[in-house]
Amino acid sequence: MVDLTVDVGSLRLKNPIMPASGTFSEDLADVFDLDLLGAHVTKTITRGWRDGNPTPRVCEVSGSMLNSIGIPSKGVGYFIERVIPFYKRYETPLVVSISGNTADEFATLCSEVSVDGVAAIEVNISCPNIEEDGKAFAIRPSSTFDVMTKLRKATHLPLWAKLTPNTGETPEVARAAEDAGADALVVANTILAMAIDINTRRPKLGNLMGGLSGPSLKPIALRMAYQCARATKIPVIGCGGISSVEDVLEFLIAGATAVQVGTATFIHPLAMPRIIDELAAWLARHGYSSVKDVIGSVIDDEQKAGVVFMEAAP
Amino acid sequence: MVDLTVDVGSLRLKNPIMPASGTFSEDLADVFDLDLLGAHVTKTITRGWRDGNPTPRVCEVSGSMLNSIGIPSKGVGYFIERVIPFYKRYETPLVVSISGNTADEFATLCSEVSVDGVAAIEVNISCPNIEEDGKAFAIRPSSTFDVMTKLRKATHLPLWAKLTPNTGETPEVARAAEDAGADALVVANTILAMAIDINTRRPKLGNLMGGLSGPSLKPIALRMAYQCARATKIPVIGCGGISSVEDVLEFLIAGATAVQVGTATFIHPLAMPRIIDELAAWLARHGYSSVKDVIGSVIDDEQKAGVVFMEAAP
Amino acid sequence: MNAALKLGDVREAIKPVVFERDLQIISNVQVNGEYRQMVLKAPREMLEQCRAGQFFHLLCPQLGGENPYLRRPMSIYGFYPDKGELHFLYKVTGEGTRALAHLGAGDTLNVLGPLGRGFTIADNWQHLVLVARGVGLATLAPLALEANRLGRKLTAICSARSDDVLMSVHYFRSLGANVVTVTDAEGTSSIENLEAIIEGLIAEEGVDAFYTCGSNRILRLLQRIGEKHEIPGEIALEQQMACGLGMCHCCVRPFRKEDRVVNLRVCREGPVFDMQEAMPW
Amino acid sequence: MNAALKLGDVREAIKPVVFERDLQIISNVQVNGEYRQMVLKAPREMLEQCRAGQFFHLLCPQLGGENPYLRRPMSIYGFYPDKGELHFLYKVTGEGTRALAHLGAGDTLNVLGPLGRGFTIADNWQHLVLVARGVGLATLAPLALEANRLGRKLTAICSARSDDVLMSVHYFRSLGANVVTVTDAEGTSSIENLEAIIEGLIAEEGVDAFYTCGSNRILRLLQRIGEKHEIPGEIALEQQMACGLGMCHCCVRPFRKEDRVVNLRVCREGPVFDMQEAMPW
Numbered sequence A, B: 001m002v003d004l005t006v007d008v009g010s011l012r013l014k015n016p017i018m019p020a021s022g023t024f025s026e027d028l029a030d031v032f033d034l035d036l037l038g039a040h041v042t043k044t045i046t047r048g049w050r051d052g053n054p055t056p057r058v059c060e061v062s063g064s065m066l067n068s069i070g071i072p073s074k075g076v077g078y079f080i081e082r083v084i085p086f087y088k089r090y091e092t093p094l095v096v097s098i099s100g101n102t103a104d105e106f107a108t109l110c111s112e113v114s115v116d117g118v119a120a121i122e123v124n125i126s127c128p129n130i131e132e133d134g135k136a137f138a139i140r141p142s143s144t145f146d147v148m149t150k151l152r153k154a155t156h157l158p159l160w161a162k163l164t165p166n167t168g169e170t171p172e173v174a175r176a177a178e179d180a181g182a183d184a185l186v187v188a189n190t191i192l193a194m195a196i197d198i199n200t201r202r203p204k205l206g207n208l209m210g211g212l213s214g215p216s217l218k219p220i221a222l223r224m225a226y227q228c229a230r231a232t233k234i235p236v237i238g239c240g241g242i243s244s245v246e247d248v249l250e251f252l253i254a255g256a257t258a259v260q261v262g263t264a265t266f267i268h269p270l271a272m273p274r275i276i277d278e279l280a281a282w283l284a285r286h287g288y289s290s291v292k293d294v295i296g297s298v299i300d301d302e303q304k305a306g307v308v309f310m311e312a313a314p
Numbered sequence C, D: 001m002n003a004a005l006k007l008g009d010v011r012e013a014i015k016p017v018v019f020e021r022d023l024q025i026i027s028n029v030q031v032n033g034e035y036r037q038m039v040l041k042a043p044r045e046m047l048e049q050c051r052a053g054q055f056f057h058l059l060c061p062q063l064g065g066e067n068p069y070l071r072r073p074m075s076i077y078g079f080y081p082d083k084g085e086l087h088f089l090y091k092v093t094g095e096g097t098r099a100l101a102h103l104g105a106g107d108t109l110n111v112l113g114p115l116g117r118g119f120t121i122a123d124n125w126q127h128l129v130l131v132a133r134g135v136g137l138a139t140l141a142p143l144a145l146e147a148n149r150l151g152r153k154l155t156a157i158c159s160a161r162s163d164d165v166l167m168s169v170h171y172f173r174s175l176g177a178n179v180v181t182v183t184d185a186e187g188t189s190s191i192e193n194l195e196a197i198i199e200g201l202i203a204e205e206g207v208d209a210f211y212t213c214g215s216n217r218i219l220r221l222l223q224r225i226g227e228k229h230e231i232p233g234e235i236a237l238e239q240q241m242a243c244g245l246g247m248c249h250c251c252v253r254p255f256r257k258e259d260r261v262v263n264l265r266v267c268r269e270g271p272v273f274d275m276q277e278a279m280p281w
């Protein structure tokens, strides 16, 4: 028997596979037993009611998708009353994703959801923020540090910072989050993108632009996960385009302690339980007794460390 | 007969299709008549000799590729003596792509290649730069403005600034380039990415990381081209994942005046001449007399202008 | 299952009731110029969960140069637990449906379902009237089967461009339904004519419920008539979908609920909605 | 064409001489446990450009769940302008070659070529010796055809794991070549034994040129023997490729040139290089 458990800071997970925020809900219980998962991660909520963005909210691009769901939210009251109790029936720890328009509102929500039944809080610092001209907190190290400092003070629960790929300063942002007390980094959210219908000449998304997710994002997210694992000492949770056990292994080898599966669940609702099985089988076949043995096992010659912190190509 | 000519600033092109730097060379003349193209864009050169990066220099990722060619260069002397004369036999204007480790070296090269036979200079400000901790000039508006100011002084030829997607500040960088005197923006270069061979546990590229190009990049590059067209008044040349006439139209509708085709030429060496034919046919079929009529014709309701400058998703 | 999927009850449904399965194709043929019918071999446990108005989310294959990525929602056109068959009726419109059209007998198709909330037929509704146009008939067909099973009277008003694209007339008739056809070609499909036909039905036979899907003009008409005569109704709606399960919130449409406008998910709270709550678009 | 592609002359070649074409597959069959042979119908104008040692860049199809993106380089195994045939011999190793293996007679394959610089056979080279292992034989086979056409003597030393994977022995013999087989199974493929065989050939018959490809150990051996006896040689090398045409500079390998180490493109300055300039890896 292969040991699939991993430790994300103080939180032990029975396996490193969990859903990505916004691509998972109670509804998936219709398809398989959610207790199979390493963690449950909810869709981001805000304090108050939000409608979300105009439709169409998704569109297809070459082998991947764009979304501009926005963050429709029924508010924190509904969430605490209706959603948290649902997940209490499971053993799997619940991770609550939150966001706010301002750092203070964000911090208030953070303390409000620090309740029984919640194992960790994922802070989605990759969505637009009105105090920074609509830039996400996680675009700049300074705004990352400021908001994380406030969030850190607002809760004693483990705090996972979810980073954005829409930045040229990934390692610096990662270190800012670590310095401000993040317990883990979720790497990464979607990257801003666009598609236009050439027949109607209208953007394919009602919101003009949206986030790219799915296989196209994987090489970018993997690079970021690697950069974050090298730049910080806190656990990294890889996310972006993961749809197979091979993808999971790529992130673990790069240094991720666990991974989130997002868009792949839309295509194959059973992707996560299947990957968990295949991960155990792969590790067994390759003679590993614990998944921990592959984490960070990338062979990157030390002289190349300098390259790691570049944010440019070629 | 549909009019395919476009004006990139003072430079008139017979059609809006040209190769992307680094994916084109004299060698393509073995496959078709290079005079069919709207412009010729050379691989980036540096002043002195450079070897380029260790192999493997390319790898495949889901439906796209990564490269870490680096910028192998035979230096400016060889270029002026051997390469420019080759292109003189063609009517099509020659655009020379250059780069430098420091702003001053970059500017020196810029004036050195401002010679007879060169119609415009594309400045690759998206490659690592030692004065900015290895960040590319085009990651930050300030470094973009500084290097572009020096480059502007170094030449009277049209100056095209090639931007990077590795930034959270595309509109600001675009405006900085415009303010410093760029005549056009090439949007965009590759985005930093990574792939790992799970069997060897080694990065698939000798240089650890490299640039993602091909279809996966398209929605990101399109978003940037749109942002740049909205943020500035200078022509935008779209680039990233273009492989069909539909892709070209998407960029033109978004506001690009011309486009560059890169990786698609590796898959289909005849992609560019085929796209030129198909573009004329599409325009004729849809009743347009000039390609200029589709440029910037995107229907984006004005109230959404605010969204344009966000650099975050969702 | 249907109960479990009803609005508000979602949270109680933690036993897996939605299936992801590779099904074998029995046939996949053109039924007229625009529509194709696909018949799949399906397990009884899956078919027994199906209800009229529900849909499946199909993983269209990468075939014939088509590379669809997301699944495509398709109404259940017919489900036969005894025969072990699941039927779809689809129109080839884009990448996904073009890819579907490439499949042949013996190939497999991965399906997810049944999904969503189907039609209601209340115990005291005796005369049901459905008004459908185009591929909307695919969605309403199993309702006729169900009405037949329950011994209710059904009038199907089928609207189309011209006679040769009138779908399923034969099918509705075979189930003992009264079929009225109206076409653009004959000039009989106008809203005015439809209104006259329906008012006639109400006056002569009485109508207990309306069912429709798809057309905005027909929705407005039925809302108006329904309100006037206090006849309830349901409408099946479409929206672009990613997950099909209720997770992503991409498939919302606005509905009137107690003086507020709320967004509901077509895949979860729908695709069948109360007709008066639906908002024309 | 060959001339136009020679190092340094590149700039003169502005007439299209490389073809991108959809070719029809005549056959694509397993020839032993590891290798498959593909025969394509090709136009004479393309085949007349071909030279031994050149390669084509194949657009492997999206088939059988494989989604190769970049083209795959494959040596010309045979080209027959009179028959209108182009042959490849390939080993199924990954996504692209797995996809190739799915193709059958009547399907089309998009090819780009001929590409690169082929083998040289100088006018005064009478006895040619080729040493090849594994799929390297695919690259060296057309050299035997050319030697036969030019009336030169050819000795082919074929090395393999065991007898049953010895490729092309029959083919080389049919062209009148002297074939020596060495295998790991029999313990005859050691470098020492190879050296003894080659030294024997030099002593008994004289050798004018060596040709090889692929193996590092064989390269070192031939470099040593070649230097000692002043016998020239050529080696065909492989490297990952994107464009195949010389544009992208991804396919470089280091070579010794006048006391410097320079990077040359395998697709353009190669895939055939001077044996003494090649650097073991």
Ligand SMILES: Cc1cc2nc3c(=O)[nH]c(=O)nc-3n(C[C@H](O)[C@H](O)[C@H](O)COP(=O)(O)OP(=O)(O)OC[C@H]3O[C@@H](n4cnc5c(N)ncnc54)[C@H](O)[C@@H]3O)c2cc1C
Pocket (backbone or CB within 6 Å): A060, C055, C068, C070, C071, C072, C073, C074, C075, C076, C089, C090, C091, C092, C093, C094, C095, C096, C097, C098, C135, C138, C139, C237, C238, C239, C240, C241, C266, C271
């Ligand atoms: C609940 C439901 C039931 C449906 N039942 C049927 C049916 O029985 N028969 C039938 O022919 N069609 C039906 N449709 C419509 C069908 O889903 C679309 O025609 C199909 O998705 C088009 O895919 P495509 O790739 O061929 O077209 P494309 O235009 O290439 O599709 C592009 C994207 O838009 C989405 N899309 C396009 N049209 C629609 C639409 N009308 N509704 C939702 N998404 C759309 C696609 O799913 C895909 O994600 C139904 C839709 C819904 C929501």
Ligand SMILES: Cc1cc2nc3c(=O)[nH]c(=O)nc-3n(C[C@H](O)[C@H](O)[C@H](O)COP(=O)(O)OP(=O)(O)OC[C@H]3O[C@@H](n4cnc5c(N)ncnc54)[C@H](O)[C@@H]3O)c2cc1C
Pocket (backbone or CB within 6 Å): B060, D055, D068, D070, D071, D072, D073, D074, D075, D076, D089, D090, D091, D092, D093, D094, D095, D096, D097, D098, D135, D138, D139, D237, D238, D239, D240, D241, D266, D271
């Ligand atoms: C000039 C030249 C001639 C060749 N001739 C033959 C031949 O006649 N028969 C034959 O069986 N093989 C030949 N090869 C090797 C052949 O190109 C590879 O086996 C093939 O590309 C593997 O592709 P894949 O998708 O099956 O494997 P994968 O391992 O999935 O390929 C992944 C990537 O690596 C590249 N790659 C993998 N192995 C090689 C290699 N050895 N050389 C170059 N690129 C590689 C692929 O092209 C692809 O881009 C030749 C290579 C070169 C450079």
Ligand SMILES: Cc1cc2nc3c(=O)[nH]c(=O)nc-3n(C[C@H](O)[C@H](O)[C@H](O)COP(=O)(O)O)c2cc1C
Pocket (backbone or CB within 6 Å): A020, A021, A022, A023, A043, A044, A067, A069, A071, A097, A124, A162, A188, A189, A190, A212, A213, A214, A215, A217, A239, A240, A241, A242, A260, A261, A262, A263, A264, B314, C242, C248
């Ligand atoms: C439809 C959709 C909705 C999403 N909503 C959220 C969200 O509310 N909060 C968040 O942090 N990330 C959200 N994401 C981003 C995902 O959590 C994930 O970071 C991203 O999709 C990349 O992973 P993937 O490629 O596996 O999907 C959403 C993604 C999608 C596709």
Ligand SMILES: Cc1cc2nc3c(=O)[nH]c(=O)nc-3n(C[C@H](O)[C@H](O)[C@H](O)COP(=O)(O)O)c2cc1C
Pocket (backbone or CB within 6 Å): A314, B020, B021, B022, B023, B043, B044, B067, B069, B071, B097, B124, B162, B188, B189, B190, B212, B213, B214, B215, B217, B239, B240, B241, B242, B260, B261, B262, B263, B264, D242, D248
């Ligand atoms: C192999 C390769 C080499 C490249 N070299 C350069 C270069 O030297 N200078 C440059 O500005 N861009 C270079 N690029 C980036 C391309 O010009 C282009 O911006 C990018 O590939 C996106 O376009 P595409 O998706 O159409 O390829 C290179 C891209 C590739 C794939």
Ligand code: FES
Pocket (backbone or CB within 6 Å): C240, C241, C242, C243, C244, C245, C246, C247, C248, C249, C250, C251, C252, C265, C266, C267, C268
């Ligand atoms: S399609 Fe995802 S919620 Fe309806």
Ligand code: FES
Pocket (backbone or CB within 6 Å): D240, D241, D242, D243, D244, D245, D246, D247, D248, D249, D250, D251, D252, D265, D266, D267, D268
């Ligand atoms: S493969 Fe592009 S230069 Fe050789």
